[in-house]
Amino acid sequence: MCGIVGIVGRGPVNQDLYDALTVLQHRGQDAAGICTCEGARLFLRKDNGLVRDVFQARHMLRLRGSMGIGHVRYPTAGSPSSAEAQPFYVNSPYGITLAHNGNLINARELKEDLFRDDLRHINTDSDSEILLNVLAHELQQGGKLRATEEDLFRAVRAVHRRCLGAYAAVAMITGYGVLGFRDPCGIRPLVFGRRETRDGPEFMFASESVALDALGFTLERDVAPGEAVFIDKRGRVYVRQCAEDPVLSPCLFEFVYLARPDSILDGVSVHKARMRMGEALAEKILRVWPDHDIDVVIPIPDTSRTAGLELAHRLGVKYREGFIKNRYIGRTFIMPGQTQRRRSVRQKLNAIGLEFQGKNVLLVDDSIVRGTTSGEIIRMAREAGARKVYFASAAPPVRHPNVYGIDMPAADELIAHGRSEEEVGRAIGADRLIYQDLADLVDAVRRGNPAIPRFDASVFDGDYVTGGVTEAYLRHLKALRSDAAKEQQRRELEAAADPALIDLYNVS
Ligand SMILES: O=P(O)(O)OC[C@H]1O[C@H](OP(=O)(O)OP(=O)(O)O)[C@H](O)[C@@H]1O
Ligand SMILES: NC(=O)CC[C@H](N)C(=O)O
Ligand SMILES: [Mg+2]
Secondary structure, three states: OOEEEEEEOOOOOHHHHHHHHHHOHHHOOOEEEEEEEEOOEEEEEEEEOOHHHHOOHHHHHHOOOOEEEEEEEOOOOOOOOHHHOOOEEEOOOOOEEEEEEEEEOOHHHHHHHHHHOOOOOOOOOOHHHHHHHHHHHHHHOOOOOOOOHHHHHHHHHHHHHHOOEEEEEEEEEOOOEEEEEEOOOOOOOOEEEEEEEOOEEEEEEEOOHHHHHHOOOEEEEEOOOOEEEEEEOOOOEEEEEOOOOOOOOOEHHHHHHHOOOOOEEOOEEHHHHHHHHHHHHHHHHHHHOOOOOOOEEEEOOOOOHHHHHHHHHHHOOEEOOOEEEOOOOOOOOOOOOHHHHHHHHHHHEEEOHHHOOOOEEEEEEOOOOOOHHHHHHHHHHHHOOOOEEEEEEOOOOOOOOOOOOOOOOOHHHOOOOOOOHHHHHHHHOOOEEEEOOHHHHHHHHHOOOOOOOOOEOHHHHOOOOOOOOOHHHHHHHHHHHOHHHHHHHHHHHHHOOOOOOOOOOEOO
16 A cells, blocks of 8 residues: 545645655655645655655755645555656646556556557556556547546546556646546545635545544545546535446455554544454454463554454453554565565564563464564564463455555465465464454444445455456566565666656755
């Protein structure tokens, strides 16, 4: 996932965009970018790094204008080069910049079509640059000097016809306004909100509602799957359903891990959904292991805390914070390489010995993906003197690659791939491992909004809601993005004398 934001304001928006990105930092730690618009002029600053490192005071001063978009990146396509940081820009027509969360499955075919039929050059390996150019091409088809909102909606309709995969996006049309749209399955989240000022209302799009809260915007609603919402620079809002058969199918993993607990996505409070996950997991433990001998429940910070607390409560067992997290180390799962992830777990978490000594502990995590965290943490619990180390996961086994914006490209990097639950338990070194059932996980989320017709649960069940995910595609993805392939990319980038950024003039 990545985090995206777009604001149409009444005064300068640079600080608000910056603040919103810091609140969305948990969705992407690799690169950050902001593009603002003043009159007919765009200002862009993007680079690799955390938000606080990418934007210095001198950049902020130059990001002028009362509308803009921003992005924090967690790459799922292309390379980690700063040239693939977002927003992306294309000059024709109108000067469009775009920030994207998700992943296009048919990026290869689209790139070929853009080159052969649409005569468009794509300069990077990022699927987001492709999405932008499809949108731009379709807008250009209108052949007008100035686009209307109808032209924008027509272009989004064509994007839906051509693009396959997950895309929640914000696009800024220079001097005109900001457009937010979501793929027909609504896999990745996108909300918009409003803030009243003396000069009139201001509007904001964001991946998660928490960014609206932080900036004093009131959540209006989620952008519906397939829908496009356009806010022009005067603050007029235009809304249109642009997909023929939209079916809301949000990614379950957003609720398990990706989103912040204080967000509300598609009407579901992430915090409450995680509490229900903990309850359901406790019920399962009581069902399959009624005579358990668990002395204490210990969550693995941060994400599993909410589920862990409820689980302990329902089991009637003590809950203790046995691991302390170094608050200056980010999320390990979304780090780019396995060596870095493994090292970071040890640096990030430290055990408080007395919570473990001589006890049978149940460690709880929200999910086990590559098994980096669980394996390391179980070792730490034993070193701290635990007698028995049990492990519970608030999500079912992750056995299939993700193709919709989470960087899990190769099945064989997932610890549960090709392994039974018992085998995973042995592989991570647990005395017993309990996984949530998929039906219980779905129920825990759906109870927050019973109107959600289905979820993308592909990492658990291998059923990809958009269709079109072939064996050949999965092989292609693995070849491009396995840990080994990424390591190679990283080395090549480092070796390049000047990984120059060929893009819109970048504020330096
Ligand atoms: O099996 P793995 O491949 O290790 O992935 C799963 C772990 O990674 C995530 O934690 P992370 O450190 O990213 O973030 P958090 O602090 O939000 O829990 C997640 O919460 C699990 O703990
Ligand atoms: N995680 C995401 O949403 C990634 C967006 C886009 N595919 C990129 O790699 O930059
Ligand atoms: Mg974690």
